[in-house]
Amino acid sequence: MKVIEGVVRTYAWGSRTAIASLRGKAVPSPHPEAELWFGAHSAGPACVVGADGEPVGSDLLTVIENDRVGALGAATVEKFSGRLPFLLKVLAAEEPLSLQAHPSAEQAGEGFERENAQGLAFDARDRNYRDPWHKPELVVALTEFDVLAGFRAPSATVELLRRLQVSELDPYLGMIAGQPDSHGLRAVFTTWLTLPEGLIQRVTPAVLSGAVRLLEEGETDFVDELRTLLELGEMYPNDPGVLASLLLNRMRLQPGEGLYLPAGNLHAYLNGTAVEVMANSDNVLRGGLTSKHIDVPELLRILDFTPVDISDLVPAVRTVGAERIYLTPAPEFRLSRVELDGTGLTQPSSISFDMPGPQILAVLSGTVEVRPIGGAPLTIPAGRAAWLTDSDPDAVVRAASSRAVFFRALVPVHE
Structure with a gap:
């Protein structure tokens, strides 16, 4: 069990206030901050920090690689080739993102092998498939969040x-x-x-x-x-x-509302702040609103043109105590929102977790204390996260402030 610091990604469409405010940094930030990554993606693995918030010389990708079974659990290692299969983000869009879609698992595997056979470098600008995995994704709004999604x-x-x-x-x-x-x-x-x-x-x-x-x-x-x-x-x-x-479809998500985007769904995030969890993949086919590479024939090959109603993209929600669970068919992740009340008046002040497998608890408001059974507690302020491994003991999470909100991402291999 460790405290991790997310990695800020500075894209032109990002906000100079949202992520900086979340992390307790000066506002406005020097550059637009678009995403805050909590995960083990090779392009930006989260940094392990000590109690004082200073880096301790390791990152989450290295931690996992040093003990895959201990970190991920044998079931996750076997099912997802020894990788943490999800990436958890805070996304802050001041301007629209590109019009894009993601391939299915079959399309991604075929496209990856095809471009390998063509000799395309993995970092080539005109490469579409940088890995053999699909990329379903779920967003949950933190503010009003505007989206184009589905025909x-x-x-x-x-x-x-x-x-x-x-x-x-x-x-x-x-x-x-x-x-x-x-x-x-x-x-x-x-x-x-x-x-x-x-x-x-x-x-x-x-x-x-x-x-x-x-x-x-x-x-x-x-x-x-x-x-x-x-x-x-x-x-x-x-x-x-x-x-x-x-x-x-043009829609506006209210805070707490979710949107699940399966393979082939054409979409563009327009404006707002949200939590996003996705399969840990870089495969994106773009169709416009960008200066990046666009491959129209390949995009047309993977797009699903079936008309879709907005309600079909909204995930069902299951509430268990203070935990609001967003249900999707994605095998790589499960996301939930937890709100705790330090006074215990309006919400529970603590919650217990006994789910095995890797988990990330990203704190977005207030402060939480994660106390493993038989171990010393970790204090997690807003803007940081806790990393819980498969081999960690069960834990109790309590609010260490009057109100605390965090998002919990895990691999649902045991369900």
Whole structure:
């Protein structure tokens, strides 16, 4: 059982306040801070720290590699090739992330072997598959969190395109109105992503002007969709991903609400702060809203164009005492939110865990004390996490402040 410090990732779309505030650092931060990683990813393994918060000269990846069975448990080692199969993050999006999707396990394995056979370097810019694993992911909002995710019902998209009253959209409106199913969605999306630049430069401004007019006329049904379209159009002029946003569900998660994104789901996180847990993989296929590598044929190969309702992406929740568990089919992770009340008036002041296997408890508010049975307690302030191994004894976690909130990520191999 150890205290770990997350690794900050400074991407351009990040926030200068959210992660810095969580970690008790000066605000604004010198650079946009986009993600705080708690895990054993080779690109940014969490740092092991002492009681004073100073590094002790090791990281979580090294700790695991030195004793895989002791750290992960024999079942996890066997099932996930000796790796910690999940990565837990705090994500702070000040600007939209790229429009993207992730492959299935079968697609990832095949793509990884194919690019190996082609001789592509693992760090090559045009490499799509950097490992043979899939990447399902779950986000739970900490603030209001805006997302584009999954293809909207074609009937609603037809209605939106009709209300825009943009003649440049007529050919594409005809495609989806004439075939209001996954095949029509595929046809329109494929056409938009492969439009010649000159045509994009004519169609996109006309669509943006139509959105402005529709909002000025008092549109009420598609307000968020139109505002997102205009924001993306301003940030990414002449990017086909701007048009593609018209095909996707636009949703706003409230704090505590979750969203599960399986393989093939086209999505983009737009704004807000959330906890994210994902399978420990780097496989991303991008379709726009980015300067990074885009491989349209490969993206089209792995995308699922089946229309999806927002409710289908929201995970079921099971509450056990102070623990709110988000249920997904992902074998790599299980995520839960725990809120404790140090006074014991509104919530329990402590919770006991006896689940075997590796776990990370990331504290996001207040301070918690993790006391293993028969051992000395660890004090974990907001912005840090506890690492519990398979060989650690059962533990009691109690609030060491008036209110404490932490997220618990584990491998559900024993369920």
